[in-house]
Amino acid sequence: MVSRMSQTIELKYATRSVPRYTSYPTAPHFGDGVDGATLATWLAALPDDRPLSIYLHVPYCRAICHYCGCHTKAALRDDPVIDYAQGLVQEIGLVAAAIGRRLPVGHIHWGGGTPSLLPVDSFRAVVAKLNESFDILPTAEHAMELDPRTVTKTLAAALAEAGITRASLGVQDFDATVQKAIGRIQPIETVTAAVEALRGAGIAAINFDLMYGLPHQSAETIRNTVALAHGFGPSRIALFGYAHVPWFKKHQRLIDEAALPGAGERIALERTARSILAEYGYEAIGLDHFALPDDEMAVAAKNGDLHRNFQGYTTDACDTLIGIGTSSIGQSHGGFAQNDPDIGRWRKAVEAGRLPVSKGKALDDDDRLRAAIIERVMCDYAVDLDAVCAAHGVTVDAVADAFERLAEPIADGLATLEGHRLTVTELGRPLVRIVASAFDVYLARAAARHSVAV
Numbered sequence: 001m002v003s004r005m006s007q008t009i010e011l012k013y014a015t016r017s018v019p020r021y022t023s024y025p026t027a028p029h030f031g032d033g034v035d036g037a038t039l040a041t042w043l044a045a046l047p048d049d050r051p052l053s054i055y056l057h058v059p060y061c062r063a064i065c066h067y068c069g070c071h072t073k074a075a076l077r078d079d080p081v082i083d084y085a086q087g088l089v090q091e092i093g094l095v096a097a098a099i100g101r102r103l104p105v106g107h108i109h110w111g112g113g114t115p116s117l118l119p120v121d122s123f124r125a126v127v128a129k130l131n132e133s134f135d136i137l138p139t140a141e142h143a144m145e146l147d148p149r150t151v152t153k154t155l156a157a158a159l160a161e162a163g164i165t166r167a168s169l170g171v172q173d174f175d176a177t178v179q180k181a182i183g184r185i186q187p188i189e190t191v192t193a194a195v196e197a198l199r200g201a202g203i204a205a206i207n208f209d210l211m212y213g214l215p216h217q218s219a220e221t222i223r224n225t226v227a228l229a230h231g232f233g234p235s236r237i238a239l240f241g242y243a244h245v246p247w248f249k250k251h252q253r254l255i256d257e258a259a260l261p262g263a264g265e266r267i268a269l270e271r272t273a274r275s276i277l278a279e280y281g282y283e284a285i286g287l288d289h290f291a292l293p294d295d296e297m298a299v300a301a302k303n304g305d306l307h308r309n310f311q312g313y314t315t316d317a318c319d320t321l322i323g324i325g326t327s328s329i330g331q332s333h334g335g336f337a338q339n340d341p342d343i344g345r346w347r348k349a350v351e352a353g354r355l356p357v358s359k360g361k362a363l364d365d366d367d368r369l370r371a372a373i374i375e376r377v378m379c380d381y382a383v384d385l386d387a388v389c390a391a392h393g394v395t396v397d398a399v400a401d402a403f404e405r406l407a408e409p410i411a412d413g414l415a416t417l418e419g420h421r422l423t424v425t426e427l428g429r430p431l432v433r434i435v436a437s438a439f440d441v442y443l444a445r446a447a448a449r450h451s452v453a454v
């Protein structure tokens with residue numbers, strides 16, 4: 001049961017706009033001070049012995065779901081997708097040349113869009129280029145986001161053969177009325193066929209994406225969706241709150257706003273799904289993930305080894321992430337580099353032999369310190385500030401400004417501070433981003449500018 005007290009506190013903070021902290025500084029603070037030449041310098045300076053992670057973005061889907069907030073566009077034919085895959089192969093070559101050595105890779109993640117839209121031959125060509133350019137470790141996790149409607153037995157076999165170890169399926173909601181309202185008709189039989197094809201091919205690690213906050217969802221529909229999802233036994237479930245931003249994603253205007261749950265209903269939907277997942281034995285991880293106790297993510301969370309990057313919560317501990325494909329963001333000790341989000345410009349840059357970076361952010365020591373603190377708060381709901389500061393060669397005085405901003409959430413019972421150990425309370429867990437934001441100097445500066453302006 002959601003107590004009245006916790007509802008009141010959550011509603012108080014619900015309208016505050018705070019980042020999801022999949023990076024720090026967050027993407028809105030990226031600028032044009034970083035280009036392909038900057039990235040080339042960072043890549044050349046990578047250490048020899050630390051495994052890398054690679055993220056590949058495929059910005060195409062067969063049709064655009066009304067709710068979609070991802071960077072993607074519709075491709076009715078295969079030609080643009082095949083051409084895009086050739087661009088991926090070229091970009092991998094450019095990155096490898098900038099690194100200048102064959103470095104180990106511990107994680108590969110394909111996101112989108114719908115990477116499963118790549119024709120099998122194109123997919124194989126990209127994987128072959130990865131194998132030629134990097135030393136992909138035998139223990140590497142190789143994960144792909146898949147639309148169940150595109151998963152055939154042939155595709156599943158090709159994915160398994162190429163080394164895919166984990167598949168993440170966009171399920172969203174099983175209710176027919178909700179599916180109609182979100183423009184994604186996906187009968188349960190489609191999901192069954194996709195899961196059977198993947199498991200039949202030997203891809204045993206399956207994640208489901210579910211969403212709450214969608215039109216026409218009720219306690220009953222979400223309970224039913226979670227029960228049906230559980231029936232498939234996915235080892236992980238992500239439960240994303242629908243982000244409705246029709247001014248930014250114009251196709252979201254197809255969503256009937258009158259049918260959207262209000263702020264209080266959204267909280268109740270999330271709590272309902274959360275409590276049923278707990279009854280089914282899923283462990284809650286961070287803000288929006290759930291995993292069976294023997295899943296690597298649940299184990300990492302228990303051991304304090306959970307991480308957060310642009311894909312959200314991850315077991316990936318690599319400190320360098322290479323982003324391949326339009327709009328992808330890479331991260332290394334030097335900073336963040338984001339590829340051009342325009343497919344045409346990205347393609348032209350790659351064709352011309354240039355790393356297709358359009359913006360980014362070079363990091364200083366203060367950024368790295370605050371990023372480490374925010375990551376621990378988001379992943380562990382607790383952080384020993386003395387320990388993290390000491391690991392960065394400073395004392396807690398370096399983040400003294402955060403204590404003032406923590407006063408309100410602490411007074412509201414969202415967090416406690418004992419000495420310099422900050423802990424997010426049960427009440428504060430859904431609002432962990434508010435607690436994390438106390439360490440965000442970019443947000444604080446923007447807020448200060450804003451209040452001066454008014």
Ligand SMILES: C[S@@+](CC[C@H](N)C(=O)[O-])C[C@H]1O[C@@H](n2cnc3c(N)ncnc32)[C@H](O)[C@@H]1O
Binds near residue numbers: 069169172210211
């Ligand atoms: C790239 S898609 C997953 C793969 C594939 N494209 C699919 O939809 O089946 C990533 C996930 O983002 C989530 N998502 C998409 N739009 C969203 C939005 N506006 N708000 C919150 N989550 C969203 C969905 O759960 C979706 O499964």
Ligand code: SF4
Binds near residue numbers: 061064065068112
């Ligand atoms: S939710 Fe997935 S399939 Fe639907 S438009 Fe977005 S990326 Fe494409």
